[in-house]
Amino acid sequence: xxxDIIGAGIGGLTTAIALEQKGFKTRIFEQAESIKPVGAGxxxxxxxxxxxxxxxxxxxxxxxxxxxxxxxxxNTHLKILSKVDxxxxxxxxxxxxxxxxxxxxxxxLLDKLKSTEITLNHKLDKVIKNAEGYAxxxxxxxxxxxxxxxxxxxxxxxxRRELFPNTSVRNVNQICWRxxxxxxxxxxxxxxxxxxWGKAERFGFVQIAENKVYWYALKxxxxxxEEFSVxxxxxxxxxxxxxxxxxxxxxxxxxxxxxxxxxxxxxGSWHKENVCLIGDAAHATxxxxxxxxxxxxxxxxxxxxCLDKYEPAQAFEEFQKLRLPxxxxxxxxxxxxxxxAHLSNPVLVRLRxxxxxxxxxxxxxxxxxxxxQLAKI
Numbered sequence: 001x002x003x004d005i006i007g008a009g010i011g012g013l014t015t016a017i018a019l020e021q022k023g024f025k026t027r028i029f030e031q032a033e034s035i036k037p038v039g040a041g042x043x044x045x046x047x048x049x050x051x052x053x054x055x056x057x058x059x060x061x062x063x064x065x066x067x068x069x070x071x072x073x074x075n076t077h078l079k080i081l082s083k084v085d086x087x088x089x090x091x092x093x094x095x096x097x098x099x100x101x102x103x104x105x106x107x108x109l110l111d112k113l114k115s116t117e118i119t120l121n122h123k124l125d126k127v128i129k130n131a132e133g134y135a136x137x138x139x140x141x142x143x144x145x146x147x148x149x150x151x152x153x154x155x156x157x158x159x160r161r162e163l164f165p166n167t168s169v170r171n172v173n174q175i176c177w178r179x180x181x182x183x184x185x186x187x188x189x190x191x192x193x194x195x196x197w198g199k200a201e202r203f204g205f206v207q208i209a210e211n212k213v214y215w216y217a218l219k220x221x222x223x224x225x226e227e228f229s230v231x232x233x234x235x236x237x238x239x240x241x242x243x244x245x246x247x248x249x250x251x252x253x254x255x256x257x258x259x260x261x262x263x264x265x266x267x268g269s270w271h272k273e274n275v276c277l278i279g280d281a282a283h284a285t286x287x288x289x290x291x292x293x294x295x296x297x298x299x300x301x302x303x304x305x306c307l308d309k310y311e312p313a314q315a316f317e318e319f320q321k322l323r324l325p326x327x328x329x330x331x332x333x334x335x336x337x338x339x340x341a342h343l344s345n346p347v348l349v350r351l352r353x354x355x356x357x358x359x360x361x362x363x364x365x366x367x368x369x370x371x372x373q374l375a376k377i
Contacts, residue, residue: 002027003307004136004146006124006159008035010042010102011279011296012152013109016116017055018304026116029138031123031153035110037103040178040257041206041214043068043193044105046086046372048294049095051301058095060108065100066207070192071290073356078196078241081356084364089372099193099208101180124153127162133274148312149275150303152296155264157281164277167267172286172338174261175228176218179251183213186243193290196240197353200344203237203244215247216287218261220342230256261286263335266328271316278303283327288337291330291371298374299323305377322375330371 003019005012008030016026044052044061052058069090073082086097126137133147151159160167185207195204201219208214219236221228230253237244264284270277279296302322306315343349 001025001148001312002146003148003150004029004144005150005152006136006157007151007153007279007281008032008118009152009154009279009296010105010109010293011300012150013106013113014051014055014297014300015150015152015278015303017057017109017112018300019307020114020116021055022304022308024304024307028116028118029122029124029136029144030118030120033121035106035118035120037101037107039102039106040180040216041099041208042102042105042293043206043290044098044100044297045290045294046089046093046095046097046368047374048297049098050093050372050374051297053095054301055112057108057112061098061100061105062096064104064108064209065098066209067096067191068099068193068206069097072192072194074194074196075353076196076198076240078194078243081197081353082359082364083361084368085361086368088365089368093372099206099214101208101212101214104209124158124162127159127275129273147274151275151277151281152279153281155262155280155284157277159275160277160281163272163275164267164269168265169262169284170265170335172261172263172335173222174218174220174338174342176216176259176261176287177230177233178214178216178257178259179255180208180212180214181247181251182211183247183250184211185213189243196244197341198237198240199346199349200342201236202341203240205244205247213247215251217248218342220344228258230258261338263331266331268324270320270324271313274312274316276303276312276316276319283324283331285327285331286334286338288334288341289330289371291334295327295330298326302375302377309377318377322377326370326375 071084123139136144193206205215270282278299306319
């Protein structure tokens, strides 16, 4: 049995690795003409690193990234409002939380693949069910017959659009800028993720390698998106801490990625017969919890475990039972965090900050525990 995967992103590649290690034959079809080390940074939280430990990738990821032992929400002057001490989970699960360049992670995953055939320049156009399974037609005119199909093709998944039409993408009305720069962070920030919350905007930064920093900035918009040109970032964050202003001033504007933030409204069906959606195709989330890729990585591991025990249709049913509640919890919680982070009323902002300060660390730890614990099949 050959398992076909649409999409060579983090989720698709990790799924192929996990399936290879279970003895499955896999093929990946990717719309890009080449796989280049693009993208910004990514934080592989404890749950993702537990999966990569099981797949034999923990050491190489740690060698190419930077360990993070604290996640902080701060005010605009980097005074901590809320903190999650990750050292507790490092000891409990014996893996670290790693910040790494997305391109470096992609290269590590590609190097780990042994037998998977990756076919580039194949953008899916149609999926038609037939007696042998599914006929896949690509925009370049090529056709492929598939018996088991996994949609790992992101929030705008063509597999989902073709076979699961009753879904909707939600726009959050927030613009996100992302960049990676050479920068020597002050030592107190080198092993932390800091996200500074203001009024209707925020700014986060984390070291992903020696003297290399990944940063992101988000701002709400209501009317004219052109107001949020990358050239306005200095103005928007001009009253923030000097470290943040230095990071922005050191960034070449033509190397900043700009995107609108959206997610997938939770849906109750990820599979149909021998087809299953994974990652953003199934449960795209806003980036407010840093769990988008991590949830796709969890999918990869648990789906491979299910396919190792059951025939595809039953495996996909068991997979959904295991993963849907947690994935939807992440989507819904992340949506609410985004709303709270972007309050604009000064009174509500002060109240929000006070509530964050007063929330016990035990509550933050308990919430993190729910995210970091992997399901067992």
